[in-house]
Amino acid sequence: MSNDGVSLNMRMAIPWFLWGIWKHRNGIKYAGTQGDLNALVTHALEEAEVWNKLMEAPSHSSSGRATVIRLDSRWSKPPLEMLKCNIHVSWLNDSHMCGGTWIVRNHQGDAVFHAREMFLPASNRIAAELRGFLWMLHSLYDLHLNNIEVWSDCNAAVEAIIDSPNWPRYHSYLDRIHRLLPQFGKVIFKVSSTKANGIAREIASSVTRDGREQSYLARGGHVWLQSRIDEEKRR
Known part of the structure; x- marks a missing residue:
């Protein structure tokens, strides 16, 4: 004092x-x-x-299965033995429905699966993103996908997963997330720039911006974003 x-x-x-x-x-x-x-x-x-x-935005920290790494603004392919999952939850305020999306791509840049979901209102962006993480992990487990890099542009949500004891407000989501992680061979959480996470952001925003409320899971990538997926694949 x-x-x-x-x-x-x-x-x-x-x-x-x-x-x-x-x-x-x-x-x-x-x-x-x-x-x-x-x-x-x-x-x-x-x-x-x-x-x-x-x-608070430290440049690098790690704990178990979670790692915070900030790279350049361009999407890049994952290593040969890994899949890359970009996730975003579109949050406007605490009274609007949220839109969530994840998209998984392999080491060649090909989209394997993607999904879109509408969530009930959340108190803030962190809570919304953590809810999205939980939904994504359940989905990936059900699809028997393993060895995943998970990229989110919500730095605070990734920090909360890494350092859960210091984020007690979100313990309900964090406890469930950490109970799921041992079901996978490897899950690495990383922080993406908003630009590199652009495809996930675009699909998630279609819920809050365009009122597209239909939830789905599909093979491959979204048709109307395929040209952007192909462009990132060629890099």
Whole structure:
């Protein structure tokens, strides 16, 4: 605690803390009780914690089956013995449905499978992405796919998988994810740039942007994105 009674962490959280108060002020505008104020402060501090974790972006860390590696902005083929799965969950806000997609490609760049799903609203982007990870892992297990590189452009979700004890807010998703991992020979989680994850982002956004609510699992890649898949394959 500093001399002025405000800790360093609290000072870092103040902008997001104030945003949290502004966001939820209407809910207590006419209540005016101490209990309402305490609830508001608690919620705002939770939002601040998420914000501060999002701002933390170490360049490299590893733990067991998870690894954070940032590469260039171009999609690249996986090693010979691996499959590469790009995943994205399109999240707008805590009241809209989410759209999720994963697409698996082999060492030649050919799309093996891809899927699209619509999810119920999530409290924030991290929760939405972790829900997507859980759905993806169940799907890959059911398809008997193994030795997977999983690439997401949500840095915080990957960090949460790597360092689960420091992300207690998401323990329900994280516990289920870690229970699934031993079912695979190898799963490596990596952070992608948004550009390199563009195909997954495009399919996921078709749910939230275009209202395409049909969920499906299909062999190969999406027809209307095949030219982009072929372009990335040629690199």
